[in-house]
Amino acid sequence: MxxxxxxxxxxxxxxxxxxxxxxxxxxxxxxxxxxxxxxxxxxxxVRFTASSTRRELPLGGLVNAHEVANADGTVNPVRGTLVYAAPEIREWRIYRRVHPDGDLALIQKSEGNPLESTATGKKIAAGFWENDSLPSTPGTTVCYYAQIFDQNANPSPLTLLGCVPLKGAPLPTPMLTEVNTVASGKDNQPEFVLEWFCDPVGVERFEVLIAQEGGGEPQVVGVVPVQLDPVPFTTADLEGGNPNAGLQTMPGRLDLRAHGFQTGPVGSAGMGAGPRFATILTVTDPLPRSLVIAVRAVGAGRAPREAGAASNAITVTTDFTIGTIGGDPAGVIPWPARPLPPVIGGLREESYGTREGPYLAIPTGTEGPADAATLILAGEVPAGLLVSASASGAQTDISKSAGAPESLFWHHRPVRDDAGTTEPLMPCIIYRHQLPSEAFPNARANLVQCTPLLDRLSWQDLTSPSVRRIRDPFICIFAKAAVTGNSKVAQLPAKTPYLDDADAAIFIKDPLPVIAGARYQHLIVRFDDKGEISRVIACPPVQH
Structure with missing residues (x-):
C-alpha cells in the first residue's frame, strides 16, 4: 500500500x-x-499478511430429552445462560441449528452494556436467553451456538453450547384397514395391498409389525426388515413363563412375536404425503400362512427410534382356498378377472346390497343445516315408517314399529363374508382430511376428528301423538323429496337407487368449518365391541 x-x-x-x-x-x-x-x-x-487456522470446536454436551410442552399444554422453552469474563463485550447472539445439516438461525441477541456481577470480585457479564419456538416433530435434535462481539464489532468464533433432543407429543396412531383381496402375484405368490390412514405430521416413515401364526419369521417382500427396539421386562417376565419376554409382540397377542419391517419415507414416490398410505406385500413362503399385521408411525433416525402406538391388528390368510363366493368354495378373484364396479354420478362405487350404502359426503345447501358445512349420507327411513320430518332436519317422527332408531343406519358386510351377513355402522367416529384441489394444489393432509364416538341416537317415545321422536345434534333427517332433484338442502346424485324403498335419508353432520374451494375426504371409522378399529370406510371426496 x-x-x-x-x-x-x-x-x-x-x-x-x-x-x-x-x-x-x-x-x-x-x-x-x-x-x-x-x-x-x-x-x-507497507505489506500486511494475515493467516487463519481452521480448528474443530469440541462438541457441546448432549442433555436429556426436553419436553416441548408442559402438563397444561403451554410451551416449555429451552433456556440458557451465557457467561463471559470480558467487560469490553457489547453484544451477544444465540443461534440454533435443527438437525446436523440444518441452517443456522438467529433466535436471540442483546446489545449495549452487558449485565455485570461482582460476586467473585471480578466483572462477569451474563446473558439470559430462551427459545420458545420449538420444532413440532418429535425426536428432533436442536443444537445451540453463541457468539459475542466487542466494542469494535469484532466477533468471537461461533461456539457450540450443546444439543437438545426434543420430546414432543406422541406420534399419531394409524388406522389399518382390512385386506380385501389376496391375489396371485409373480410365480403364483400371494400378494396383497396393505392400506392404512394416519396423520402425517411428525412422521418420518412407518414400521410394519408382522407375526406368523404358529411361530417363525415371516417371509415378506415389499418392505425392508428392521430391528425392533426391546421391550422392558415386567414382573411376570422375571418369574418366567413368557417366551417373548423383552421382545416386541403384536397388539393384543402376547403369544406372537412381532417382526419389524419399515416403509419408505413419508412424501417419497412410493408412499405419498398421506393421510392415506399403502404398500404392496408379497409373501414368498410357498406354504399357506396366517399373518397378523399392524402398523406404527416412527420418527427420524435409525432403529431403535421414537415410535407411536401400534394400529389395530388384522389377520391375512395367504391360502387361496379359504373363503366362499356365491356359496361355492373358491378363492378371492383377483383383478381384472372381476368386473369393475359400476360408475354412478361420475364416482366409482361398490355394488351395494339392500341398506348397505353408499356413504356419500355432500356439501350443505343454502337451506341445509346451519351448523354443518358437510353432510354424510349414512342411512334411510324405510317406506311406511316416516310420520313427519321437519324442514330443518333437526326433528323427525317415525313409527314405533321401526324399532331402535340406531338400526336405521346402513350396515356393512365384513371382509370375506357373503352379502347376507352385515354389521351395524355404530359405534363409529367421522374423520376427514384435505385433498389437493385447483384452489389449493399443495394442501396439507392433516387428519382431524369431526365427531365424537357415535354409539347411539337421542330419541324419545311420545304418547300424543304416538310416535318415536328423534332429535340428535349430530344427525339430521330429511324427506327424500327434500334432498333429490333440484335440492337446496343437500344435492344427492341424479340417480339414487339405494333410496328407492325409503321415505327419508339420514345424514351425519360434519360440524367443522370448511374453506371455499377446498376438497375433503371423510373416513368413517367403525369400532368393534372391544373398542378396536374394525373397519375404515372412505367416502368419495367432496368439493366445496
Missing part, C-alpha cells in the same frame, strides 16, 4: 482481516515516517 510521506509527518496505519464468513481479526498497527537521509518526497510500501 503506497503512502506519500512529507517532512516530519508521521502516519499510523491499522489493518484488520475479514474472512468470507464474516469473522474479523483484531487490528494490526504500524507507524510510518520519512527517513532522515532522504530529502525528496518518497513513497513507502
Amino acid at each position: 503506497p503512502f506519500r510521506l512529507e517532512g516530519s509527518r508521521r502516519i499510523r496505519l491499522k489493518a484488520r482481516a475479514i474472512t468470507k464468513n464474516g469473522i474479523i481479526s483484531p487490528p494490526a498497527e504500524v507507524t510510518l515516517s520519512k527517513p532522515s537521509n532522504i530529502s525528496l518526497v518518497g513513497l513507502s510500501e
Whole structure:
C-alpha cells in the first residue's frame, strides 16, 4: 500500500482481516515516517499478511430429552445462560441449528452494556436467553451456538453450547384397514395391498409389525426388515413363563412375536404425503400362512427410534382356498378377472346390497343445516315408517314399529363374508382430511376428528301423538323429496337407487368449518365391541 510521506509527518496505519464468513481479526498497527537521509518526497510500501487456522470446536454436551410442552399444554422453552469474563463485550447472539445439516438461525441477541456481577470480585457479564419456538416433530435434535462481539464489532468464533433432543407429543396412531383381496402375484405368490390412514405430521416413515401364526419369521417382500427396539421386562417376565419376554409382540397377542419391517419415507414416490398410505406385500413362503399385521408411525433416525402406538391388528390368510363366493368354495378373484364396479354420478362405487350404502359426503345447501358445512349420507327411513320430518332436519317422527332408531343406519358386510351377513355402522367416529384441489394444489393432509364416538341416537317415545321422536345434534333427517332433484338442502346424485324403498335419508353432520374451494375426504371409522378399529370406510371426496 503506497503512502506519500512529507517532512516530519508521521502516519499510523491499522489493518484488520475479514474472512468470507464474516469473522474479523483484531487490528494490526504500524507507524510510518520519512527517513532522515532522504530529502525528496518518497513513497513507502507497507505489506500486511494475515493467516487463519481452521480448528474443530469440541462438541457441546448432549442433555436429556426436553419436553416441548408442559402438563397444561403451554410451551416449555429451552433456556440458557451465557457467561463471559470480558467487560469490553457489547453484544451477544444465540443461534440454533435443527438437525446436523440444518441452517443456522438467529433466535436471540442483546446489545449495549452487558449485565455485570461482582460476586467473585471480578466483572462477569451474563446473558439470559430462551427459545420458545420449538420444532413440532418429535425426536428432533436442536443444537445451540453463541457468539459475542466487542466494542469494535469484532466477533468471537461461533461456539457450540450443546444439543437438545426434543420430546414432543406422541406420534399419531394409524388406522389399518382390512385386506380385501389376496391375489396371485409373480410365480403364483400371494400378494396383497396393505392400506392404512394416519396423520402425517411428525412422521418420518412407518414400521410394519408382522407375526406368523404358529411361530417363525415371516417371509415378506415389499418392505425392508428392521430391528425392533426391546421391550422392558415386567414382573411376570422375571418369574418366567413368557417366551417373548423383552421382545416386541403384536397388539393384543402376547403369544406372537412381532417382526419389524419399515416403509419408505413419508412424501417419497412410493408412499405419498398421506393421510392415506399403502404398500404392496408379497409373501414368498410357498406354504399357506396366517399373518397378523399392524402398523406404527416412527420418527427420524435409525432403529431403535421414537415410535407411536401400534394400529389395530388384522389377520391375512395367504391360502387361496379359504373363503366362499356365491356359496361355492373358491378363492378371492383377483383383478381384472372381476368386473369393475359400476360408475354412478361420475364416482366409482361398490355394488351395494339392500341398506348397505353408499356413504356419500355432500356439501350443505343454502337451506341445509346451519351448523354443518358437510353432510354424510349414512342411512334411510324405510317406506311406511316416516310420520313427519321437519324442514330443518333437526326433528323427525317415525313409527314405533321401526324399532331402535340406531338400526336405521346402513350396515356393512365384513371382509370375506357373503352379502347376507352385515354389521351395524355404530359405534363409529367421522374423520376427514384435505385433498389437493385447483384452489389449493399443495394442501396439507392433516387428519382431524369431526365427531365424537357415535354409539347411539337421542330419541324419545311420545304418547300424543304416538310416535318415536328423534332429535340428535349430530344427525339430521330429511324427506327424500327434500334432498333429490333440484335440492337446496343437500344435492344427492341424479340417480339414487339405494333410496328407492325409503321415505327419508339420514345424514351425519360434519360440524367443522370448511374453506371455499377446498376438497375433503371423510373416513368413517367403525369400532368393534372391544373398542378396536374394525373397519375404515372412505367416502368419495367432496368439493366445496
